Structures are given as C-alpha cells and as structure tokens.
Amino acid sequence: MSETIDGHLVRDPHNLHAESEDQLRQAASEVQRRVGDDYDDQAVQGAVREAYDEIADQAKVESFLPILVARSAEQKLAEQD
Numbered sequence: 824m825s826e827t828i829d830g831h832l833v834r835d836p837h838n839l840h841a842e843s844e845d846q847l848r849q850a851a852s853e854v855q856r857r858v859g860d861d862y863d864d865q866a867v868q869g870a871v872r873e874a875y876d877e878i879a880d881q882a883k884v885e886s887f888l889p890i891l892v893a894r895s896a897e898q899k900l901a902e903q904d
Contacts, residue, residue: 862900874899
C-alpha cells in the first residue's frame with residue numbers, strides 16, 4: 824500500500840519485501856520457462872537474485888523489473904557456460 828505525503832509517493836515498508844519477493848518469483852518463473860531443463864532451480868534462483876540486486880535500485884518503472892531481471896539472469900546463466 825502507498826500513500827502520498829507532500830506530493831511524494833511513500834510506500835509502506837512492510838509491503839516492500841513482499842513486493843520484491845513476488846518480482847523475484849515472476850523473474851525466476853520466466854527464466855525457467857526460457858531455459859527449460861538446462862539449469863537447475865538453484866542456479867536460476869541465484870542468477871535471478873544477483874540480477875535483481877544489480878538492477879532493482881536503478882529501476883525507474885517497477886512494473887518492468889521482473890522482465891528486466893529475467894533477461895539479465897538468463898544472460899548470466901549463458902555466460903557461465
């Protein structure tokens with residue numbers, strides 16, 4: 824939940840963790856769909872978490888974050904080969 828204070832959008836800090844976990848699940852699901860059985864769940868989760876940590880702070884539009892993280896994670900997995 825968010826509210827506006829003095830014209831600034833302020834998000835409830837209690838919801839931030841839940842929102843980021845949802846975004847990570849969405850990204851991991853997308854990566855797993857794309858790579859199939861080429862990588863195990865642990866490798867996918869690790870790549871997604873790493874990509875999220877790199878991208879999340881600079882994201883200007885959060886609704887695009889899961890797909891950007893998924894693309895970056897997929898690239899990271901491909902570079903490991």
